[in-house]
Amino acid sequence: MGMSRIKQKLIDATLYLENILAIIITIAIAIGMIDLIKYIVMIFQTSTIETYDVFQRFLGHTLLLVVGVEMVAMLVRHTPGSVIEVLLYAVARKMLISNAHMLEFLLGIASIASIFAIKKYLYVSNIKDYEAINIFPATASIADINNSIGVKIPENLADTVGGLISYLSKQSCREIHEGSYYRIADAELKVLSYSNGIIYRVWAMKYNES
Incomplete structure (x- = not known):
């Protein structure tokens, strides 16, 4: 029983660490949201030609915060669906803000399609059934x-x-x-x-x- 108590305490400790990480990421996200206001001001202040680059950085920063939010959800929920959401937003951010070649763009589309396929056929129904039976x-x-x-x-x-x-x-x-x-x-x-x-x-x- 001594070893089982140690193992259970280790599991509880990892849960504590995950909660601490989730809190730290949440604080960082809240601080990062201040920069969104700065980007909006920059969009109004820059010329038409430069607006594209500023808006691209704005989208990149926004999607990075979204990935952070999904990471917090993943740490708190401990569900496969949360992991899939993190991967989905991470790939979407990479595609939208990077100047990728056509091959990289197609690979990104294939990655998103694969994630949706996994979510639809491998995880989603199982997760619903899993939660339905408590x-x-x-x-x-x-x-x-x-x-x-x-x-x-x-x-x-x-x-x-x-x-x-x-x-x-x-x-x-x-x-x-x-x-x-x-x-x-x-x-x-x-x-x-x-x-x-x-x-x-x-x-x-x-x-x-x-």
Whole structure:
């Protein structure tokens, strides 16, 4: 059990670090938005010939901020869809602001088409099904689960649902295994994937007394 606690603490630590990175990126984005106003002023002040270059830099800066926003979403949500959004905006920014040759432009179009194909045929339906049956990674925060399924799990017991199950296991003196079932507040929790002392996936549902 000592090693499993260490592994769970490492998972919680990585979640903390991701949240810290998300906060830092958000602050940087807020600061970077000030430059957008400067670019708008420059567009009005520059001549017609120079406006194109200024507007191109404006678009590049805007899309870079959008990529930053999507990165924050990726760090917070931990979903494949968030990763796809980051890749999509990054490729779009590269295509719009760079003076690429025709081959590079075609490769960019192919990349975007591939991303849309992946999103449509490989991930999107699976992600919807995944969320529909209330399955979450063990690193999902308690706040996210409360918001997703409309429950009121206390957020002061643990940061993640995996940590919460570890806490409930200790309180009830029960070993964790696949299929372990727990109730807390108005929620039901069930361990779906567990190996080598690490919880990977958890099913969560609002408890229905009827």
